[in-house]
Amino acid sequence: AQSVTQLGSHVSVSEGALVLLRCNYSSSVPPYLFWYVQYPNQGLQLLLKYTTGATLVKGINGFEAEFKKSETSFHLTKPSAHMSDAAEYFCAVRATSYGKLTFGQGTILTVHP
Amino acid sequence: SAVISQKPSRDICQRGTSLTIQCQVDSQVTMMFWYRQQPGQSLTLIATANQGSEATYESGFVIDKFPISRPNLTFSTLTVSNMSPEDSSIYLCSATPGQTYEQYFGPGTRLTVT
Numbered sequence: 652a653q654s655v656t657q658l659g660s661h662v663s664v665s666e667g668a669l670v671l672l673r674c675n676y677s678s679s680v681p682p683y684l685f686w687y688v689q690y691p692n693q694g695l696q697l698l699l700k701y702t703t704g705a706t707l708v709k710g711i712n713g714f715e716a717e718f719k720k721s722e723t724s725f726h727l728t729k730p731s732a733h734m735s736d737a738a739e740y741f742c743a744v745r746a747t748s749y750g751k752l753t754f755g756q757g758t759i760l761t762v763h764p
Numbered sequence: 765s766a767v768i769s770q771k772p773s774r775d776i777c778q779r780g781t782s783l784t785i786q787c788q789v790d791s792q793v794t795m796m797f798w799y800r801q802q803p804g805q806s807l808t809l810i811a812t813a814n815q816g817s818e819a820t821y822e823s824g825f826v827i828d829k830f831p832i833s834r835p836n837l838t839f840s841t842l843t844v845s846n847m848s849p850e851d852s853s854i855y856l857c858s859a860t861p862g863q864t865y866e867q868y869f870g871p872g873t874r875l876t877v878t
Contacts, residue, residue, distance in 0.1 A: 685867070692874075693871065694870055695807075695856070697866055697867070700865065741806065745867075748865050749794065749795055749860045750812075751797060751812055752797075752807075752858075752867055754807045755806065756805075756806045757806050
């Protein structure tokens, strides 16, 4: 079975500061890992994914994440926060190519001017 | 990528009634998924719907409460039956089209039960 833990239900940063959202996973098989963003009153938008290959993956809106197998982590980063990044972010894991996703509890990112 | 639409976008329903949510994908997909997002919480998978077979329900969800149809490779419905206020949630449809392994979500249906 797979599980995801997102450390920190709320993260607050200043505009221009580094964004770091933490995600640790548990999986009995090599995982497929995803980050999604949810803006208020909207559905989920895929930010980036890791399947195989390069462990540093780049996504939309300047976000990137690094798969670290030894640490079972997939933390999301962005060098410089923008006000428009304020949203809720979900990390998710999947054991197979096309199976169901298991989500973390989400992290609400607040960006201060 | 894929475009997934849902209808209705929101509804307010009376206790004891049922609501059917429709999900349309702009390409053919093998598996479609229905998730529930309760207020302030993460997403929980209700069931997986394959075309031509019975849906597979997760622990805690039953067919009598959440019947699902999957008549073809682009469409699915989820019915929330005999609703109670505890069913007030956002219900999201999802699918993984093509060979990208990317799972896309519809905009959700915001359900309020009074």
